[in-house]
Amino acid sequence: MAKQYTVAVVGATGAVGTKMMEQLAKRKFPIGKLKLLASKRSAGNKLDFAGQTYTIEEATPEAFDGVDIALFSAGGSVSLTLAPEAAKRGAVVIDNTSAFRMDPNVPLVVPEVNREDLKAHKGIIANPNCSTIQMVVAMEPIREAFGLENVIVSTYQAVSGSGIHAIEELQAQSLAWDEGKNVSATILPVKGDKKHFPIARNVLPQIDVFTDNGFTYEEMKMINETKKIMHAPALPVAATCVRVPVVSGHSESLFIEVSQSGVTVEELREVLRNAPGVIVQDDIKNQQYPMPLFAEGHDETFVGRIRKDLSNDRGFHLWVVADNLLKGAALNSIQIAEAMVADEIL
Amino acid sequence: MAKQYTVAVVGATGAVGTKMMEQLAKRKFPIGKLKLLASKRSAGNKLDFAGQTYTIEEATPEAFDGVDIALFSAGGSVSLTLAPEAAKRGAVVIDNTSAFRMDPNVPLVVPEVNREDLKAHKGIIANPNCSTIQMVVAMEPIREAFGLENVIVSTYQAVSGSGIHAIEELQAQSLAWDEGKNVSATILPVKGDKKHFPIARNVLPQIDVFTDNGFTYEEMKMINETKKIMHAPALPVAATCVRVPVVSGHSESLFIEVSQSGVTVEELREVLRNAPGVIVQDDIKNQQYPMPLFAEGHDETFVGRIRKDLSNDRGFHLWVVADNLLKGAALNSIQIAEAMVADEIL
Structure with a gap:
């Protein structure tokens, strides 16, 4: 046994x-x-x-x-x-x-x-951190295949990342909107911070409290953790972390620069298709791309909207979604x- | 008279x-x-x-x-x-x-x-285009003061950009969620496109239909219109356009590279404070930053979360919000x- x-x-x-x-x-x-x-x-x-x-x-x-x-x-x-x-x-x-x-x-x-x-x-x-995990799952196979030299990410993060009370707050605010009542906020953006703002029908450009350099702790987590996990202390990483009125599923708009020149979108897509824990959803002719509502309950990290930058041959844009409570x-x-x-x- | x-x-x-x-x-x-x-x-x-x-x-x-x-x-x-x-x-x-x-x-x-x-x-x-206008209002004073060499934007766009029926769809879906009923979609992401997905509690990485290069028309509008308005045909501009469950107010996570080295955040902030049509909301100690819910009904473009990139001396991150039906x-x-x-x- x-x-x-x-x-x-x-x-x-x-x-x-x-x-x-x-x-x-x-x-x-x-x-x-x-x-x-x-x-x-x-x-x-x-x-x-x-x-x-x-x-x-x-x-x-x-x-x-x-x-x-x-x-x-x-x-x-x-x-x-x-x-x-x-x-x-x-x-x-x-x-x-x-x-x-x-x-x-x-x-x-x-x-x-x-x-x-x-x-x-x-x-x-x-x-x-949740938002870090799905990003490195998507980036590591690309780094292995083509090298990685720059990362700029903007996130669309679900309220469940702030716990059960944040989910309840979104639901209560949503109901208040529907009923034409006053919307109050006591949890988000950060439970222990001074001010609270509605998340329903709004987006909050603050996740976790601010550090002295103007980035939030959430943003610094994405920056520092990515370098540590990928063993890449000199990799430039920048993050803007934003809360959106979604219950579960973090989405990320990711710009990366690879080291190799001349990499095609199809080569990059193929690398991701063979990567562990990744599902490529990238068929724009059939409007197939990852969305947080449909990632809920799934183990994998979904990647789509893969396209080459129009000015930078080594630049690529990706859209990365995962269930933040599961893989995250x-x-x-x-x-x-x-x-x-x-x-x-x- | x-x-x-x-x-x-x-x-x-x-x-x-x-x-x-x-x-x-x-x-x-x-x-x-x-x-x-x-x-x-x-x-x-x-x-x-x-x-x-x-x-x-x-x-x-x-x-x-x-x-x-x-x-x-x-x-x-x-x-x-x-x-x-x-x-x-x-x-x-x-x-x-x-x-x-x-x-x-x-x-x-x-x-x-x-x-x-x-x-x-x-x-x-x-x-x-709505998402272009607020971005160039924020970027032009920076370009005049320090030069501009690169633009990468990810948007968080309100449903009102798709018209009255899209607002009604978000409201109907929101109500259905609250009542535990089935959520149906017939308008977004694009009225005339083949598939429709819920926007309530979701984000949609598609605004307008796709072009052959993998970017949507909305993204190409931001790219091409910015170059035309700013008289900068060679300026690298990249955009990822995303619909979020917000009624009014587009938000943008904007990365720019200026031409001059050594520009400080305070210098950039000061330029924006004196810029026409711009209100700087950037006091993180007091959790002051732009949000779409509070931009509704205002004429100005709100800019905050201004910070220097941690790896690139000429790189800056900004968060830009405006009422998409007004200034947009x-x-x-x-x-x-x-x-x-x-x-x-x-």
């Missing part, structure tokens, strides 16, 4: 945690024992999973005794406190928050791109665990 | 036509006589304007006899047929469709940018007429 693992899920009731549980069940991850951990406040609550009822336990350092894999998705501060405790007790932490992503001792992994980095782990592995978060975390099992690192 | 003009509005009942009438009244354009023209089907209908009731007349060639200014906004085929007839009868046509925009004999004008081109008119003047269409048309009156070309 194949080895089975004791898995802990920290933050099981959140938007990403729920999807992590679904993915563990759907992908038949070899779970021996499952522990659901949360704050003291949620401890004692019951949660159903794969036909069984689990009682949520308080996430204390000792709760990780005997745990093989700990999936964290309960906010950066929880990870900062408890992930080292879990690792100290022998668990491999796969952390979905931004807490450890840029730590040089922590591999930041998208299995299709830098699976080999998992081998260097010291107990904590970071899952990249929960699925990638489980895929990291699967890769570690398959590569016998766990 | 100042000269008064006989003004004809062709397509007065449409989304843009309605705004044109509002602008004529609001801006007190010196109208002597107003004629509302439409298809045979609408002829005879009544329309109120500035406290008077007008009877819509059929738009025949003869209807333009005695007209000084004819504002066209009834679709490209109507303009192609009737604009030359109106011009032949001595009217100056200001055409809001794409029919004549790239005609070398037709000035394509945004008054803040190339007002002097009006002097060369031969009876027809074209109003640029109706207002710019009336501003063209006003400029011609002021410059004594009319």
Whole structure:
């Protein structure tokens, strides 16, 4: 009988945690024992999973005794406190928050791109930001085939990236619009920030708070994480991150410059057709292109609108869409665990 | 007493036509006589304007006899047929469709940018595409101050750009979502195209139909019109045009490269602060940045999120928002007429 693992899920009731549980069940991850951990406040609550009822336990350092894999998705501060405790007790932490992503001792992994980095782990592995993951899945096969020298991305990000309360806010605002009532905002663009603006019938050019250089943290995540995952510290990457009134599915308008001259759209398309985790949807004659509404629930990253720049022979434009809660978060975390099992690192 | 003009509005009942009438009244354009023209089907209908009731007349060639200014906004085929007839009868046509925009004999004008081109008119003047207008309003002062060498834009365009039926479609789909009913689509992305997709809770990476090079007509309009308006045929311009579930207000994520090295964000901001038709909303400490919901009903183009690229000293990122039915269409048309009156070309 194949080895089975004791898995802990920290933050099981959140938007990403729920999807992590679904993915563990759907992908038949070899779970021996499952522990659901949360704050003291949620401890004692019951949660159903794969036909069984689990009682949520308080996430204390000792709760990780005997745990093989700990999936964290309960906010950066929880990870900062408890992930080292879990690792100290022998668990491999796969952390979905931004807490450890840029730590040089922590591999930041998208299995299709830098699976080999998992081998260097010291107990904590970071899952990249949602908008970063789908972009590097689309870019890595292109980089391998033709080289990559420049990246400029503008995003169209769904509210589910801000959690369940942001989804509820969009729904409440949408209903208020329909009923001609006043629209109020208390969550977006950033729960803890000073001002809040409606997302229904609006777009918000702020995701996460601002850094001193004028870019938001979300934009800096895309810039810095891409360089780390692709092992390309000198790669120019620029990002503008924008929230749109979509429930699930991030879209990205991506401009890249490849190193080789004379690459054709069909060559680039062919590389993407053969790339792991990518589905090419690019038949404009039949109006086939990726859209977030139709990416929901799918594991793959969808790429379309592939076209060559009209002024720059090495420039290409792509439109990249993925389910931000799946490949952008929960699925990638489980895929990291699967890769570690398959590569016998766990 | 100042000269008064006989003004004809062709397509007065449409989304843009309605705004044109509002602008004529609001801006007190010196109208002597107003004629509302439409298809045979609408002829005879009544329309109120500035406290008077007008009877819509059929738009025949003869209807333009005695007209000084004819504002066209009834679709490209109507303009192609009737604009030359109106011009032949001595009217100056200001055409809001794409029919004549790239005609070398037709000035394509945004008054803040190339007002002097009006002097060369031969009876027809074209109003640029909505998404082009706000972009050149933001870029021209930067080009004048620092030079401009590269433009890459991704748009977030409102449904009102597709007319009243597209607004109704978004509202109907939104209501269906709220009520848990099936969502149907018959208008967007393009009324006459083969397939239709929901815009509520979705984004559509197609505006207008596709051209052979993989870009849509909307994207090619932004590319070609920008070069024509700015008198910069060799300027590299790339565009990705995307429809978002917003009623009014187009947003644009704009990357530009200026010619001069060492330009600071504050220098660029200062140039925009002094630019005609521009309002700088760029105070990230107070979460101040342009948003389409708050641009609605305003005449100006709002610019924010101004930041220097982290890898390219000559690269800047900007976020540009304007009311697509006002500066993007109706207002710019009336501003063209006003400029011609002021410059004594009319």
